[in-house]
Amino acid sequence: MYKLLRDALFLFPAETSHHLALNSLKLAGLLGALGKSQALPGKTVRVMGIDFPNPVGLAAGLDKNGEYIDALAALGFGFIEIGTVTPRPQPGNPKPRLFRLPEAQGIINRMGFNNQGIDYLLENVRKASYQGIIGINIGKNFDTAVENAADDYLIGLRKAYSHAHYITVNISSPNTPGLRKLQYGDDLKRLLEILREEQGKLVQQHGRYVPVAIKVAPDLTEAEIRDMAGVFSTVQIDALIATNTTLDKSAVQGLLHADEQGGLSGKPLTQRATEVIRQFRADMDSQIPIIGVGGILSGQDAQAKLDAGASLVQVYSGFIYRGPELVRECVEATKKAG
Numbered sequence: 001m002y003k004l005l006r007d008a009l010f011l012f013p014a015e016t017s018h019h020l021a022l023n024s025l026k027l028a029g030l031l032g033a034l035g036k037s038q039a040l041p042g043k044t045v046r047v048m049g050i051d052f053p054n055p056v057g058l059a060a061g062l063d064k065n066g067e068y069i070d071a072l073a074a075l076g077f078g079f080i081e082i083g084t085v086t087p088r089p090q091p092g093n094p095k096p097r098l099f100r101l102p103e104a105q106g107i108i109n110r111m112g113f114n115n116q117g118i119d120y121l122l123e124n125v126r127k128a129s130y131q132g133i134i135g136i137n138i139g140k141n142f143d144t145a146v147e148n149a150a151d152d153y154l155i156g157l158r159k160a161y162s163h164a165h166y167i168t169v170n171i172s173s174p175n176t177p178g179l180r181k182l183q184y185g186d187d188l189k190r191l192l193e194i195l196r197e198e199q200g201k202l203v204q205q206h207g208r209y210v211p212v213a214i215k216v217a218p219d220l221t222e223a224e225i226r227d228m229a230g231v232f233s234t235v236q237i238d239a240l241i242a243t244n245t246t247l248d249k250s251a252v253q254g255l256l257h258a259d260e261q262g263g264l265s266g267k268p269l270t271q272r273a274t275e276v277i278r279q280f281r282a283d284m285d286s287q288i289p290i291i292g293v294g295g296i297l298s299g300q301d302a303q304a305k306l307d308a309g310a311s312l313v314q315v316y317s318g319f320i321y322r323g324p325e326l327v328r329e330c331v332e333a334t335k336k337a338g
């Protein structure tokens with residue numbers, strides 16, 4: 001059924017079908033066609049002090065403004081991450097900026113954090129009837145200098161704090177110039193210390209601990225992963241999300257759209273993301289959980305991420321190619337493995 005719908009949707013430019021699909025899903029939800037909005041029963045896990053009904057989540061970027069929370073929840077995800085959201089609304093990069101590479105089951109995007117700003121997203125969170133686990137992914141506006149990035153993350157952290165089960169700090173999008181600089185050395189340490197300190201204040205203020213996860217890129221050398229793992233262990237981040245999209249297009253060379261600028265996701269990323277998870281698991285304090293994401297297109301792929309050391313997984317591109325069936329398959333596969 002999804003295959004038929006997908007073939008029809010794929011006739012449109014990628015971003016048009018994205019909106020068509022999400023709006024149809026929303027409409028189906030409003031008409032009651034999706035049934036009860038409930039996580040599929042799966043392997044329950046406690047991660048970051050939160051009880052997840054199943055370990056399969058929706059990755060950031062599909063619902064950047066939190067406009068489709070209830071409709072997406074009806075598909076059975078164990079958790080939903082919305083955003084990336086920035087302090088102020090911004091249009092993102094000029095279109096076209098989203099490309100499908102169906103032969104490779106891949107996607108290249110250079111959206112550039114198109115979003116309507118954090119106040120609009122929070123309004124949508126308030127309006128949603130979803131009672132499940134929600135992560136809010138925060139970023140910086142494109143016109144905020146990288147040296148001042150902490151200011152934007154602080155705005156995001158403060159505003160999102162009372163609305164999220166966890167907050168993700170995205171320092172790994174390839175489509176905001178300079179952002180990935182924040183992954184290294186003193187820049188990384190300084191940013192994490194600032195956020196940790198603010199989190200401490202917010203705990204006092206709200207009487208509730210909201211974990212902060214850090215999302216990283218797959219384009220890291222072994223030495224860079226070792227250094228970052230050291231910093232994450234020292235600062236004791238609450239979780240690591242690995243990985244974002246890759247700038248390495250070697251796996252799709254020669255295919256239509258392969259030369260488009262932006263980050264590549266989907267099947268061409270599967271192995272690399274799993275490797276990054278495996279290395280962080282080996283190098284980082286074992287108490288810090290990893291959320292594995294990147295090229296999960298089957299239940300087996302989801303289980304491979306858990307085997308490499310992740311405690312939870314997220315999907316994005318696989319969901320575009322396989323639809324809601326992928327969520328079911330991943331929940332089942334990870335349940336069987338106990």
Ligand SMILES: Cc1cc2nc3c(=O)[nH]c(=O)nc-3n(C[C@H](O)[C@H](O)[C@H](O)COP(=O)(O)O)c2cc1C
Pocket residue numbers: 059060061062064083084098107109111113137170173215243244245265266267269293294295296314315316317318
């Ligand atoms: C169109 C598109 C938009 C994305 N936007 C975001 C985003 O706003 N924030 C973020 O942290 N990750 C974003 N991502 C990255 C995904 O969350 C995920 O980390 C990456 O695509 C790898 O997973 P996948 O292979 O299952 O897609 C985006 C990915 C795609 C394809």
